Ligand SMILES: CC(=O)N[C@H]1[C@@H](OP(=O)(O)OP(=O)(O)OC[C@H]2O[C@@H](n3ccc(=O)[nH]c3=O)[C@H](O)[C@@H]2O)O[C@H](CO)[C@@H](O)[C@@H]1O
């Protein structure tokens with residue numbers, strides 16, 4: 001088991017290239033199950049979630065060929081294998097095997113998903129959607145059993161705006177008989193990306209990116225070639241790093257429109273950001289001014305950038321209030337930031353950050369993916385060395401973060417943990 005070490009104080013400078021979007025990749029791979037021939041996806045990020053999903057596709061009989069960032073999936077030999085345990089527990093997005101396998105085989109058995117522990121993460125809206133399409137759904141000993149004689153299109157209103165439920169219902173509905181309408185759908189760019197792949201496969205799907213998605217079911221879906229969108233959360237994380245510890249940084253392979261809420265908040269703090277079609281050029285202000293943020297569904301401030309942004313707020317003058325309306329308890333990083341001398345308290349469901357604080361290197365634990373990113377940012381700004389355990393979370397969503405930061409001049413490296421450290425980590 002490894003830990004990540006960050007020696008703070010060095011200013012970051014240069015250009016960093018953002019990879020393909022994790023939250024697209026994790027839906028595009030299962031979507032390939034629905035095709036009758038090879039689906040090729042270009043620009044996939046080199047992260048463990050992609051690896052785990054590729055292994056799951058192989059587990060159900062598919063052939064997955066990887067060549068750098070390109071993956072070819074031949075789904076023709078897949079079978080409706082139950083996946084009650086094992087790899088499905090390693091990540092959140094294994095829930096997309098429910099919609100995709102139901103769509104292709106009219107049945108599936110999938111264990112409840114894992115993913116970041118951010119408080120309750122129910123999947124009732126996914127199930128409501130599958131049931132509306134005609135599936136019988138039962139939960140037997142922690143696995144979801146889905147069976148349908150035939151899937152029929154339906155009008156489905158989501159009680160909660162959910163990225164996962166919107167995509168999962170799209171996957172189940174594209175081959176259903178007749179018309180499906182998803183109302184109160186999520187509007188994240190990753191939903192448009194998945195709809196684009198499905199349309200290239202031959203699906204009839206309209207309205208992705210708005211809150212009403214209309215689908216006319218088709219009998220067959222074909223193989224195709226698809227290029228993934230860039231990861232707005234990885235891009236946002238490096239943009240926050242640039243504001244926190246950069247001199248001059250270019251974030252390359254970005255769709256700036258996907259990050260409008262973050263860029264607006266950074267500019268409010270005094271950060272200079274210039275943008276062109278695919279790059280951000282970031283110069284931090286002489287001093288940063290505190291702001292409040294409230295996470296909302298897209299295009300609001302993304303919950304996945306709340307934790308990294310909180311680290312930046314520790315360096316701003318004044319008091320910033322952080323409210324997460326998507327995951328009210330997404331505050332596990334706060335205790336760790338406090339160990340590094342940050343002045344933050346959680347009160348009435350909000351994190352109140354008083355700054356600026358001189359952060360000190362410490363031994364801290366990444367409790368989830370974006371908590372890990374928040375700690376890397378804090379480590380870059382801190383005096384001394386920060387040791388971060390739990391880096392498998394970080395590897396779920398950030399490709400080559402160590403190398404990318406070294407290229408920017410950061411002092412960051414991995415070390416093997418001692419036996420005592422592993423024991424301590426496992427008991428903490
Ligand atoms: C793999 C993936 O894409 N993960 C992202 C996805 O997670 P995920 O798809 O799990 O998140 P959702 O958009 O579904 O969740 C949004 C909110 O709806 C609630 N909810 C969701 C489904 C449901 O059936 N019932 C219900 O009550 C959740 O508890 C949460 O409060 O969107 C989140 C919100 O942008 C991001 O933080 C995650 O990075």
Ligand SMILES: C=C(OP(=O)(O)O)C(=O)O
Nearest residue numbers: 092093115116304369370
């Ligand atoms: C919460 C996240 O991921 P997941 O939904 O895969 O756990 C995230 O990407 O920040």
